[in-house]
């Protein structure tokens with residue numbers, strides 16, 4: 478699929494961990510993630526279960542330069558359709574689990590800022606205002 482490979486190229490050149498279709502103006506429910514040197518393409522992804530919790534620094538290609546402390550599950554089971562059209566079920570952990578939750582949120586119209594606690598959200602919003610002024 479040309480579109481998915483374009484997205485993989487984009488995250489490589491942007492040095493990102495993931496990208497969702499709606500960040501690049503597409504309505505397909507697709508995201509790509511990079512796990513070490515491998516690309517994973519998720520079509521119509523759905524979180525089946527999530528466990529654990531960890532707060533860590535997170536950024537987003539849609540908010541260049543903005544970072545925030547966001548709590549995410551550390552282990553997530555996701556179902557999706559692969560590029561080959563097969564139903565897959567994959568367990569992801571830690572950083573990749575964080576990226577997967579971040580990208581599925583994008584597909585659901587939820588931004589990482591929305592996942593921050595109240596105080597952090599406020600800080601991020603004011604920092605974003607500053608960044609946009611530069």
Ligand SMILES: [Zn+2]
Pocket residue numbers: 536537538539579583
């Ligand atoms: Zn993002």
